[in-house]
Amino acid sequence: MSGYLRDVALLTRKDVLLELRARDAVPALLLFVVSALVVFHFALPADAAELAAKGMLWVAILFTALLGLGRAFQAERQQSMLDGLLLAPCDRSAIWLAKTLATIVFLGVAELVALPAFALFFSALDWETVAGIALANLGICAVGTLVAAMALASRARELLLPLLFLPLAIPIVVGGVGASVADDGGRYLGFLALYDAVFAIISWASFEYVVTE
């Protein structure tokens, strides 16, 4: 098992290192999420409730994640890098786990800027919202990475990813918005944790079939 974890750590390190050197995903995500918040300010009427803004925060996070997921396999797309990875003597699910971890890191960095920006533009955030976002990141990236790998195999890559991903993400939005706006957020956090566990297990188990014949 230590060999498995070492593979995951190495593959994650590769993705983070690529991002640190090329810097082509995270700055775009940051810019996108802040622009989206500004757009939402003008989309909401002046007397809109605080609750509506919190719903918008979840929309912003979901679409930022979608933008990041579209780029997740960018490096692998070029020069059949994915085939190279598949030839490496490691478990295929390690590739999925490493990609998921790297995507969580990128999305987390974007949120580190987006959440203070939201607090500045709209309203202060409570701990339930932050916990909900942390849990949602796991689910979004776990399912999203698998779906992005699926979309990669198709002709209509960029077009297909949102179509495949959004119906799967509806429960995340329900759990997240519930955690932010309901009086008893704990129930919704529990639901998000359940979603994460179920979909992480099925994605982990099925990734091999997505990338091999």
Place this chain on the structure above:
Amino acid sequence: MWSRNNAVPALAAAAGLLVCASIALIFFWIPEDADQGISQKIFYFHVPIALTAYACFGWGALKAFLHLWRRPPGADLESYVAIHQGVIFGALTLITGSIWARASWGVWWAWSSEQLVLFLVLFLFYSAYFMLRFSVEPGPARANLCAVYALFGVVLIPISFLAIRLANDFIHPTVFTSQGPQMAGSMFFTFCVAWAAMLTLAAALYHIELAGKRLDVSLRELRERLA
């Protein structure tokens, strides 16, 4: 002579008979609902169609699982056809549900109706399944992708159902509880006949479509061999 070729017409005939029988029972035998009048009769179409759609999605996922596990030839096609039938019955569920909502609540769409919202989510999900299937070259890779996505579908059904239950708590503070009609014996019998009719109909359509698709595949293989 009883051969495999007779099975599909027999199934289709059984489906036709059962559908006629259920229509006769629904409109001429069971009494009209005291509250909702004639509009309540759509219950005997809407619910059996919805349950049949679930059965189709479940069957498709089962075939998908078999494909990934044992790789029997044809499991991919069977999974696809089952999901195709599921989407057709799912669309019918949305239509009949919408008509029922109009008749009893005066609106064509009600977010408080958990069944309708769930079917909308599933309809979107499985429509994306077709988008995926038709934008990948046919072959073993496509069969794998579709099988994995179909498996995600059956996991999504209970999770979405739970999510919609939870969402109703903050979107509609007073949860709409559909008590449904108190099922008398005659109503339950009619409901069972209607459900059996829909399941047989789905099975007949499944086998007919499957036969057509298999014919397509063998025709293509023959053509490739000739070319």
